[in-house]
Amino acid sequence: MPEPVSPANPAPVASVASIVAIAPIVLRWRGVEPYQTSFDAMREFTAARTEETPDEIWLVEHPPVFTLGQAGKPEHLLVADSGIPLVQIDRGGQITYHGPGQVVAYLLLDLRRRRLMVRELVTLIEESVIQTLAAYNLAGVRKAGAPGIYVPEGVPGTSAAHVGAKVAALGLKIRNGCSYHGVSLNVSMDLSPFLAINPCGYAGLETVDMATLGVAASWRDVAATLAARLEANFGGHALTHLAPTLSVAEAAAPDPAAEAAAVDPAAQAASGGQPPQSQAGDPPAA
Template sequence: MNKTIILEDLHQKAYQATWDLQEELFQEIVDIKIQNRRENSILETPNYFLFVEHPHVYTLGKSGDFSNLLLNEKQLTEKGAEFFKINRGGDITYHGPGQIVGYPILDLENFFTDIHKYLRLLEEVIILTLADYGLKAERSPGETGVWFDVGTPFARKICAMGVKASRWVTMHGFALNVNVDLSYFDYIIPCGIKGKAVTTLRNELGVQHVDENEVKEKIQFYFEQLFEATFKIQS
């Protein structure tokens, strides 16, 4: 079981190019697993973790409802945003500058074979990261992601999650709102959930700007702890 995770920060990268890279890494792991089973071999499967910040883009999960996007093609262009229907779970979400997106591409057979546990640990990584800033984030029953003030009229989401898994290999992941412009969420029904607000770490702390590199370091730390993994930085 290989618990080393190759970590690469892509900085700002277009959605399509990043999705292509995810698919490439995902397929590399799957191909090794298929070869191992076909040839009864024990080749080690790699694990990857990509940090990225996307230009303005809306993505719709495979079970999502297109009507949750409130812009037409012309309006998308005017907003400088792209749109993709993709192969993750979940409904619609927004990615853009000031948001930390994490894509773990893991062979879960190196860790544990439980998708529910995987999602809960992803949430826990973010909950613990936010706790370092003195914030009490939590889960919302039946709604994947990380929230504040669940069960109140002030419930608001700070981190969206949507994953794909096949042969116990994962892709896609989470999007944590740090310094993002929340006005772009006005043009969708986030995650298909009506009447729920979204927020940012900057807003919750009441500051002008949050150091995103510091947030990434905290995410790395808690991910290593919870997954009993070791990151190997790839520059």
């Protein structure tokens, strides 16, 4: 017969880490920020985090920069003197471009705590991008062996001229079970710098943005839509894999991330919105 629950014999309490894992993800609007600043901050944040550190998503827009991943080859930069800086970084994948008019979402997640395999992480990110595009009546598909999102065949209108073009790129780093780097979605950009590289190592791969596909949407609107889909998809995964292990009281307990997630984006931008700074095998990336 089970023992009665009393102050002297309390019910088991889930760890703080378990509750944090199912809490809302902290969303930080960092605004326009030099790539090196974001890169250093992600590595420092990841190095400093503990099992009780809330997960975060950072939304950023970068000045023009080429980034070369761990699998990158210098020859994939086709123009030696483009005037755009090249930064060697530690994510998976090869070379890509970041610039104004592109939404970059950095995913600072504790995968072990969330019981997320790397393949699941990539799938959830890609699905979030596909759902974001669908919100603007655009179709997007995955491509086997080439992470990211592409314009599919059989699409009508403006998109039909850009079948196979890449609209979103994905690159991650996993360190000590935690992710950083993330996904970039092209909203309304000067696409010419992509002509100076073999995007993600693929010669002749067309890169396109949502504006070219006929969508007039602001950077902030698309960023908010993408963030909402990422939060919903990661939240759904957490509820499926973690909620059954928590009691009703534990799942409803206050958490440190909830208040932080509600911080006014303008106030975050004014203060820099920066948590402790930081760094992680790598999944495929492109």
